[in-house]
Amino acid sequence: MLAGAGIAGTAGAAHADGKATVADCATAWGSLTKSSSAPGTTPLRNIRTGANTCYDRIVFDIDGATAERGYHVGYVDKFQQDGSGEEIPVNGGAILQIFVHAPSYDPYTGKPTYGGKGGQSLPGVDLTGYKTFKDTKFGASFEGQTQVGVGVRAKLPFRVSQTTDKLIVDVAHTW
Structure with missing residues (x-):
């Protein structure tokens, strides 16, 4: 199942029975915080998810982005809304907090570009059948960055990558 069409990829090959082995899905990603301080002012237009064989x-999705985008991704004990500090409950065995340097509004007009609401699940995201993702919550869009909490099954390895208009976070199913 890949709900994030257009962003396909594999960390390992599936066998004839359609199942991957732990060796097929081995990663060297680690679970430590990853970040980039690259600036960004173009707005966020969508957040979507996809399930893959190994992650x-x-x-x-960032509107009109053409360069590297700043981010800060790491595990936290509690998901606290940026700006207010209010705790937002996130289901799962661990919480992956993601900050992307892209506001969910047009910085020139203030008009919303993404419909996330603080403390609520991400709009249009259905995690039914996912192996690792258990929950998503929108934190805030504050001072030019957007905050999201992802509830995962356990503290698992993850990687962050970018294309010209996307920031992508993959969380492995296993170590």
Whole structure:
């Protein structure tokens, strides 16, 4: 199942029975915080997810982005809304907090570009059948960056990558 069409990829090959082995899905990604301080002012337009043989994926579509985008991704004990500090409950065995340097509004007009609401699940994201992702929550869009919490089954390895208009976070199903 790949709900994030257009962003296909594999960390390992599937066998004839359609199942991957732990060796097929081996990663060297690690679970430590990953970040980039690259600036960004173009707005976020969508957040979507996809399930893959070896990992679950969350994609941040950024309107008109053409360069590297700043981000900060790491595990936290509590998901606290940026700006207010209010705790937002996130289901799962661990919480992956993602900040992307892209506001969910047009910085020139203030008009919303993404419909996320603080403390609520991400609009249009259905995690039924996912192996690693258990929950998603929108934190805030504050001072030019957007915050999202992803509830995962356990503290698993993850990687962050980018294309010209996307920030992509993959969380492995296993170590």
